[in-house]
Amino acid sequence: MASVTTEPIDTITEVPGKRTPLVTGTHDYGTVTEAVCRLAECKAPKAWYIALGFSASLVGMLFGLVGYLIITGVGVWGNRSPVFWGWPIVNFVFWVGIGHAGTLISAILFLFRQDWRTGINRAAEAMTIFAVVCAGLFPGIHIGRVWLAYWLFPIPNQMSMWPNFRSPLLWDVFAVSTYATVSLLFWYMGMIPDLATLRDRATGKIQQFAYGLFSLGWNGSSRHWHRYERAYLLLAALAAPLVLSVHTIVSFDFAVSQLPGWHTTIFPPYFVAGAVFSGFAMVLTLMIPARSICGIKDLLTDRHLENMTKVIIATGSMVGYAYAMEFFIAWYGGNGYETFAFINRAFGPYAWAYWIMVTCNVISPQLFWFKKIRTTPWMIFVVCIFVNIGMWFERFVITVTSLSRDFLPSSWGYFKPTIVDVLMLIGSFGLFMTLFLLFCKFMPMVAMAEVKSVMETPHGHGDYQPDPPESH
Amino acid sequence: MATTIEQPEKIKAEPQLLGLLAEFDDPHALIEASKKVRDAGYSKWDTHTPFPLHGIDEAMGIKWTILPWIVACCGLMGGTIAVGMQYWMNAVDYPFIISGKPLFSIPASIPITFELSVLLSAFGAFLGMLGLNQLPKLYNPMFKSQAFRRVTNDRFFISMDATDPKFSEIDTGEFLKSLNPLHVEDFWSDVESPKLPRSLVLGLSLVGVLLIMPPALVAYKRSTTTNTPRIHIVPDMDFQPKLKTQNTTSIFADGREVRPHIEGTIPRGQYKDDNIPFYYGLKVLPEDQDVITIAVQDEQKPADEKAADAKPADPAAAAAEVDKLAKLPWVTEFPMPVTDKMMARGKERYRIYCSVCHGLGGEGDGLVSLRAMELQQGTWVRPASYHTENVRKLPVGRLFHTISNGVRKMPGYAAQIPPEDRWAIVLYLRALQKSHQIDAKDLRKEEVEKLRTTK
Numbered sequence: 001m002a003s004v005t006t007e008p009i010d011t012i013t014e015v016p017g018k019r020t021p022l023v024t025g026t027h028d029y030g031t032v033t034e035a036v037c038r039l040a041e042c043k044a045p046k047a048w049y050i051a052l053g054f055s056a057s058l059v060g061m062l063f064g065l066v067g068y069l070i071i072t073g074v075g076v077w078g079n080r081s082p083v084f085w086g087w088p089i090v091n092f093v094f095w096v097g098i099g100h101a102g103t104l105i106s107a108i109l110f111l112f113r114q115d116w117r118t119g120i121n122r123a124a125e126a127m128t129i130f131a132v133v134c135a136g137l138f139p140g141i142h143i144g145r146v147w148l149a150y151w152l153f154p155i156p157n158q159m160s161m162w163p164n165f166r167s168p169l170l171w172d173v174f175a176v177s178t179y180a181t182v183s184l185l186f187w188y189m190g191m192i193p194d195l196a197t198l199r200d201r202a203t204g205k206i207q208q209f210a211y212g213l214f215s216l217g218w219n220g221s222s223r224h225w226h227r228y229e230r231a232y233l234l235l236a237a238l239a240a241p242l243v244l245s246v247h248t249i250v251s252f253d254f255a256v257s258q259l260p261g262w263h264t265t266i267f268p269p270y271f272v273a274g275a276v277f278s279g280f281a282m283v284l285t286l287m288i289p290a291r292s293i294c295g296i297k298d299l300l301t302d303r304h305l306e307n308m309t310k311v312i313i314a315t316g317s318m319v320g321y322a323y324a325m326e327f328f329i330a331w332y333g334g335n336g337y338e339t340f341a342f343i344n345r346a347f348g349p350y351a352w353a354y355w356i357m358v359t360c361n362v363i364s365p366q367l368f369w370f371k372k373i374r375t376t377p378w379m380i381f382v383v384c385i386f387v388n389i390g391m392w393f394e395r396f397v398i399t400v401t402s403l404s405r406d407f408l409p410s411s412w413g414y415f416k417p418t419i420v421d422v423l424m425l426i427g428s429f430g431l432f433m434t435l436f437l438l439f440c441k442f443m444p445m446v447a448m449a450e451v452k453s454v455m456e457t458p459h460g461h462g463d464y465q466p467d468p469p470e471s472h
Numbered sequence: 473m474a475t476t477i478e479q480p481e482k483i484k485a486e487p488q489l490l491g492l493l494a495e496f497d498d499p500h501a502l503i504e505a506s507k508k509v510r511d512a513g514y515s516k517w518d519t520h521t522p523f524p525l526h527g528i529d530e531a532m533g534i535k536w537t538i539l540p541w542i543v544a545c546c547g548l549m550g551g552t553i554a555v556g557m558q559y560w561m562n563a564v565d566y567p568f569i570i571s572g573k574p575l576f577s578i579p580a581s582i583p584i585t586f587e588l589s590v591l592l593s594a595f596g597a598f599l600g601m602l603g604l605n606q607l608p609k610l611y612n613p614m615f616k617s618q619a620f621r622r623v624t625n626d627r628f629f630i631s632m633d634a635t636d637p638k639f640s641e642i643d644t645g646e647f648l649k650s651l652n653p654l655h656v657e658d659f660w661s662d663v664e665s666p667k668l669p670r671s672l673v674l675g676l677s678l679v680g681v682l683l684i685m686p687p688a689l690v691a692y693k694r695s696t697t698t699n700t701p702r703i704h705i706v707p708d709m710d711f712q713p714k715l716k717t718q719n720t721t722s723i724f725a726d727g728r729e730v731r732p733h734i735e736g737t738i739p740r741g742q743y744k745d746d747n748i749p750f751y752y753g754l755k756v757l758p759e760d761q762d763v764i765t766i767a768v769q770d771e772q773k774p775a776d777e778k779a780a781d782a783k784p785a786d787p788a789a790a791a792a793e794v795d796k797l798a799k800l801p802w803v804t805e806f807p808m809p810v811t812d813k814m815m816a817r818g819k820e821r822y823r824i825y826c827s828v829c830h831g832l833g834g835e836g837d838g839l840v841s842l843r844a845m846e847l848q849q850g851t852w853v854r855p856a857s858y859h860t861e862n863v864r865k866l867p868v869g870r871l872f873h874t875i876s877n878g879v880r881k882m883p884g885y886a887a888q889i890p891p892e893d894r895w896a897i898v899l900y901l902r903a904l905q906k907s908h909q910i911d912a913k914d915l916r917k918e919e920v921e922k923l924r925t926t927k
Contacts, residue, residue: 029522029626147706154561162561164568171583178587182594189598197522197624216608219615220520220623222528224605229524230539231601235594238543242590249583449523452626 022116022454024298029452032299036194036446037201039294044441047293052437058430065424066141074144076420083403083415088138089253090395091425094278095135095432096176096250097271097391100243101279102128103183106190107239110232116307118450119300122194123290124283125187126443130435131282132180134428139172168252175249182242186235189228192218194444247275254398261341261402264329270322277315277361278391280308281384288381290440299446306375309368312387316365319394323362337407345401349414353397360390487660490613492644493620494630494653499525502628505651506531509630512647516633520623539600546596547589554588555581613659627654749807751891753869753876758800802869808892810899818900821893825885834858834904853881858901859908871898 023032069076079086102124109117143149152173154163163170196218199211218224251271254262284305291300330342345354364386373379405412439445496502499521506519510533519528528534562568563575602608614620614631623629630651632644641658648656693703704710715721715729724731733739744751808814823832831837836855844852856863875894878884885894912920 033625145706145708154557160566162566164570165558165562165584166568166570166573166577166580168583171587174584174587178591181591185594185598189601193523193624200621200624212610216602217610217612218607218624219612219620220522220629221605222519222521222525222532223534224607225521225524226529226534227537227539227601227604230537231597234540234543234597238590238593238597242587245583245586245590249587252583453523453526 022119022301022303023451024301027298027455029455032446032451032455033197033201033448035296035299036444036448037198039440039445040198040442041201041203045293048437048441052434055430055433055437058427059434061423062427062431065420065427066137069141069420070146074142076418077142078415078417078421079142080413082406082411082413083400085399085403086415087417087421087425088142090392090399091428092135092138093250093271093395093399094392095131095138095428096179097247097275097278097395098282099128099131099135099179099183099279100247100272100275101283102126102131103179103186103239103243104276104279105283106186107236107243110236111240115454116304118447118454119304120283120287120308121450122187122190122443122447123287123439123445125183125190126439126445127283127286127436128183128279129180129187130432130439131279132176132183133435134432136176136180137428137431139176168249168256171249172253175246179242179246182235182239186239189232189235190447190450191444192216193220193228193449194447196220197448198444244272247271259402259406260335260337261345261398264326266322266325266329270319270326273315273318273322274361274391274394277312277319277365278388280311280315281387281391284308284312284380284384285388286436288377288384290445294440294445296446299451302375302377305377305380309374309380309383312365312384313368316361316387320362323358341402341405344405345397348401348405350397350401350404353393354401357390357393357397360386361394364390487663489634489641490659490661491634491639492632492641492648492656492658493614493617494632494648494651494656495619496628496630496653497626499628501652502630503527503531505630505653508651509632509647512638514632514636514638514644516636516639518631518633520620520629520631522624522626522628525628537604539597539604542600543593543596546600547593550589550592551585553592554585558584613661617657617659619655619657747807749803749869750895753803753872755801755803755869797870797873800870802867802873804867804869806868806895806899808895814896814899815903817893818896818898818903821889822897822900825889826897829855829882830858833908834901855882858905864905864909868898868902871901 027035077087079088102121105117105124106121110121140146140149143152151157152163152170192215195211195215199208199215202208202211248268248271251267255264255267257263287300288305291297327342327346330338333339345351364383367373367379367383373383400415404415494505496505502519502521502525506528509517510531519525519532521528558581559576567575569575619627620629630648630653632639632648634641638644645656645658715723717730719729720727721729738746745757748754748757826834827838828840829836829838831841834857836857838855841852841855845854858864872894874882875889875897876884876886876891889897915923
């Protein structure tokens with residue numbers, strides 16, 4: 001195969017009239033396959049084993065705590081009057097939000113024909129699935145009697161009763177489970193051709209069997225590709241409104257109530273923007289180390305990172321605007337309770353959380369206006385960590401401040417998490433990391449087929465051509 | 473699965489030629505070659521590429537897929553199921569009445585309708601794609617070709633199917649070679665039917681049986697009866713740490729779980745039994761306690777039901793009821809000292825509660841009654857006068873009972889008027905009755921004078 005370029009390309013600078021390549025280095029189709037399959041086919045680096053050992057022990061702790069909670073009851077959490085919606089709901093909304101970047105990258109950028117998504121979409125989709133797994137854990141156990149969780153679903157049970165379809169909490173059940181299912185389908189379907197690649201390269205019997213089973217006998221037929229691309233487009237078109245609907249419905253949990261600070265129509269768009277914001281931050285947090293460890297910097301270039309930071313600036317500014325607008329409406333609406341709720345957020349007992357949130361979410365992403373920060377991976381990483389912290393605190397502030405001080409001063413209280421709360425949050429990160437590490441090792445981490453279809457080959461689809469040798 | 477290439481030589485049938493494969497290393501060359509195959513008139517052939525090659529659809533003459541229609545149908549089905557489910561479950565089968573809201577409304581059912589539409593559409597897209605592509609198909613004779621393994625990496629293939637009417641081994645082979653491929657090879661059917669290894673089949677069956685056993689056991693246990701106590705996997709408050717009758721305990725000195733009455737307390741529900749004449753107007757409670765509540769039940773019956781079943785049997789049923797009530801041991805004396813204060817209280821309460829219908833003089837000509845007769849023109853039953861022979865003969869307990877529980881159209885007033893006041897009213901009522909029966913000769917002079925001058 002003809003190699004594309006002979007020297008690394010600077011993908012950060014724009015050259016007028018030329019499309020910046022999405023794959024750098026001296027890659028052809030075969031070497032892309034090599035690069036992506038290497039991790040699945042060779043022994044994993046030591047860093048991988050250390051990371052897996054650490055995160056798997058956190059998972060052990062998480063499941064231990066879940067067992068403790070189920071046996072003892074949800075009283076081991078800090079949720080008590082007046083804050084019955086504490087840490088678990090904060091974690092739920094946080095994790096659901098993290099997932100959104102994956103779907104956004106794979107579906108909405110696909111519909112907008114943003115080819116740069118091909119390098120990151122697979123890992124981002126995987127992250128979505130794992131984030132939804134972590135999210136689903138919390139409402140799953142916070143219902144108290146976990147073994148009766150099936151009452152949430154409209155299936156006939158021994159009490160001949162049906163769930164109440166006018167409750168936003170039931171909408172959540174449908175929204176999150178649909179989101180998880182569709183994301184899983186989208187992710188898996190995108191992976192079928194790449195699993196076939198792994199199958200065809202596999203040498204061990206077990207690998208051949210497993211990859212052979214999951215690649216469903218894919219043989220690269222163009223007639224199949226035709227329908228496959230249609231199906232992928234349709235799934236993307238379905239996932240795009242779905243991703244917006246999921247966090248909108250999660251925000252209904254709050255907005256449909258009558259509590260000051262919750263009962264606002266800005267919640268759906270504001271929650272969705274925040275979700276995309278935190279999701280992109282999490283993608284970057286994962287990708288920056290992963291691309292170094294897995295050696296796929298050519299496929300996941302600095303330009304990919306830079307593009308994502310731009311999305312972070314946009315969504316971070318939306319979130320900042322939403323904070324300002326909440327305050328404005330609290331004052332302009334003339335509702336005393338609402339005004340109090342917001343003054344209390346900024347200057348009440350949870351002012352510390354509020355100002356952590358503002359610093360991390362409003363101020364820190366603005367650093368990305370500087371090109372130097374936008375293009376230096378470790379700086380992006382640091383800012384993204386701040387964004388993740390800030391977005392967790394955003395959910396904490398919304399949930400806890402409104403509940404701890406509502407209409408009656410006689411029923412005010414101060415929420416304190418228990419050690420179980422804190423360790424479960426940490427454990428959920430362990431679960432997320434474990435799943436992600438396993439994914440990196442055993443699955444095609446980059447969508448090979450999609451990357452190949454946007455590579456600048458001498459006869460390919462991209463319009464980038466290296467300078468002719470004469471001009472040097 | 474797909475890569476078991478070396479089969480032991482146990483030839484049982486002649487292998488058949490299934491088709492030819494031509495290998496290319498350049499996507500453009502493949503597209504050019506595809507145009508030639510298409511123009512040569514072949515119908516059963518395909519190209520295989522590692523990624524979706526744009527331009528190959530036209531080159532091969534691939535028709536537009538019907539997948540979008542499948543997805544649209546699935547989406548509509550999802551939406552219909554969602555609306556139907558929400559309507560039937562919440563408005564028909566198990567109506568949820570929540571603060572007067574309608575049982576079914578479109579806005580509240582939008583979220584779930586949307587989600588289910590998307591869910592079923594997504595299933596339609598995924599399963600529809602697999603179905604149209606006839607996947608999963610884990611076994612494929614093409615996979616036996618070593619070269620073909622690069623089709624998912626960096627090579628491009630044309631495959632010609634031997635069942636094509638135009639196919640012939642030699643001509644088609646020559647034709648493929650004329651397209652300038654890297655090389656051409658043929659692929660053959662298996663001589664043995666591809667069977668799963670015996671050990672795998674056995675293992676899978678064993679796993680299947682083991683998986684079925686627990687649910688089967690549960691289903692069996694749930695559908696049969698047994699003498700042994702049931703198994704409580706999750707004892708959802710089935711067993712509570714509380715004291716029960718007939719058991720012993722070490723908490724109390726006498727070892728009894730059921731406790732005797734404590735001195736000076738009244739058991740719940742037995743407070744009124746201390747003073748039956750005062751609370752019931754009866755000397756003793758009758759064995760058949762239903763009798764005292766007959767009037768109340770009669771009042772609580774829905775109007776149409778009462779009209780339907782009471783009309784024909786009315787005289788007999790009413791007579792039986794009256795008979796029953798008349799036989800009760802009503803008190804004939806006031807169960808408390810009669811005072812002037814009580815008379816004044818009775819007068820005041822009578823004028824508040826009773827006079828609107830019964831009139832200030834107790835003749836059944838209260839303002840509400842007069843107005844109702846005017847409006848309802850005969851369907852209104854005039855309240856009884858207290859001055860008839862029947863009513864005058866009633867014992868005070870019976871009057872008290874009537875005020876408490878009502879009679880015929882009159883509702884019971886027990887909820888509004890405390891028992892002391894009810895007795896006071898009875899006292900005033902007795903005074904009213906007496907005032908209508910008195911002989912003029914018994915009056916003092918100034919009283920006669922006063923009556924004469926009063927208009």
